[in-house]
Amino acid sequence: SNPGDAGGDRSVRARAAYERAERASSDLHFAEALTAYDEAISLDPSAPYVRIARARAADLRAHAEGDFVPLARLEAVRRRPSATRDEIESLSRDAERFPVGRVRSEAQLVIAEAYWHRFGSPDSAANALEKALSDTSADRLTRALALSELVALERERDRLAAAAHVLSRFPDLAPNLHAEVRRLV
Numbered sequence: 001s002n003p004g005d006a007g008g009d010r011s012v013r014a015r016a017a018y019e020r021a022e023r024a025s026s027d028l029h030f031a032e033a034l035t036a037y038d039e040a041i042s043l044d045p046s047a048p049y050v051r052i053a054r055a056r057a058a059d060l061r062a063h064a065e066g067d068f069v070p071l072a073r074l075e076a077v078r079r080r081p082s083a084t085r086d087e088i089e090s091l092s093r094d095a096e097r098f099p100v101g102r103v104r105s106e107a108q109l110v111i112a113e114a115y116w117h118r119f120g121s122p123d124s125a126a127n128a129l130e131k132a133l134s135d136t137s138a139d140r141l142t143r144a145l146a147l148s149e150l151v152a153l154e155r156e157r158d159r160l161a162a163a164a165h166v167l168s169r170f171p172d173l174a175p176n177l178h179a180e181v182r183r184l185v
Contacts, residue, residue, distance in 0.1 A: 014044030018053055025056065028075055030068035034060045062139075065101030070094075074107045088114045092128065105131070105138030109146060116153060126153055133170065144173050151177060160184060 021036030037057040041050055063071045077083050077091045088111055095107040108128045116125035132138060132146035147170055154163035164181050167174070 010043050011047065014040045014047055015049075017043060018047070018049050021053065021056070025060075028072040030060055030064075030071055034064075063101070063103050063106075065099045065103060070098040070101070070103040070107070073098075074103055074110065077107075078110050083114065085114075085119055088119070095131075100137040102137065102139055102142065105135040105142045105146070108132035108135070109142065109149070112146070112149060116149075122153055122157060126150060129153065133166075140173070143170075147173050148177060151181060155181075 017036045018040035021033045021040060024030070024033035024036060034057055037053045037060070040047070040053050041057070044050070060068075060071075065071075073091065073094055077087055080087070083091075091107060092111050095104055095111065098104040098107065108131045112125040112128035112132070115121040115128060129146045129150040133143055133150060135143070138146075147166065150166050151163045151174075154160070154166065160181070167177060167181050
C-alpha cells in the first residue's frame with residue numbers, strides 16, 4: 001500500500017464513524033453516538049462535518065446523566081408530536097425520578113407544552129413549568145424559557161398578578177420580561 005493513502009483511509013473511516021454516530025443518535029443510542037462522534041473527530045479533525053460532530057458530542061455530554069436513559073426516554077416522546085395524554089403523564093412520572101441534570105427540566109418543558117397546547121390543561125402545564133423553573137440543575141436558557149412560558153400562560157389566563165409574582169421570584173432570569181409585566185401591572 002502507498003503511504004499517501006493513510007490520510008484517505010482515515011478520512012473514509014472518519015466519515016463512516018460520523019455516519020454511524022448520526023444513525024445511533026437517530027435510534028436513541030446516545031452512548032454509541034457519542035463514542036462514534038469522538039472517533040470521527042479524532043480520525044479527521046479537519047473534516048467539514050467536524051464542527052457539527054463537536055457540537056453534538058458536547059450536547060450529548062451535557063445530557064448524559066443516568067447513562068443517557070433519561071435522554072432516550074425524553075427524546076422518544078419529544079420526537080412524537082402526537083404523543084397521547086397517557087404517554088405525557090408517563091413521562092411526567094418518569095421525570096420525577098430522573099437524576100439531577102438538564103434532561104429533567106427539558107422534559108418538564110415538553111410536558112408543559114403538551115398539557116397547555118394539546119390537552120388544554122393549563123394547571124398541569126403551569127405545574128410542569130414551575131418544576132423546570134425551580135430546577136437548580138437546569139441550564140439558564142431552559143429556566144428562562146420556562147419562566148417566559150409560565151408568564152405567557154398566566155397572561156393568557158388573565159392572571160397578571162400571578163405572572164408578576166412568578167417574575168418577582170426570578171427577577172434576573174428575564175429582566176426585559178420583568179420590566180414589561182411590571183409596566184402592565
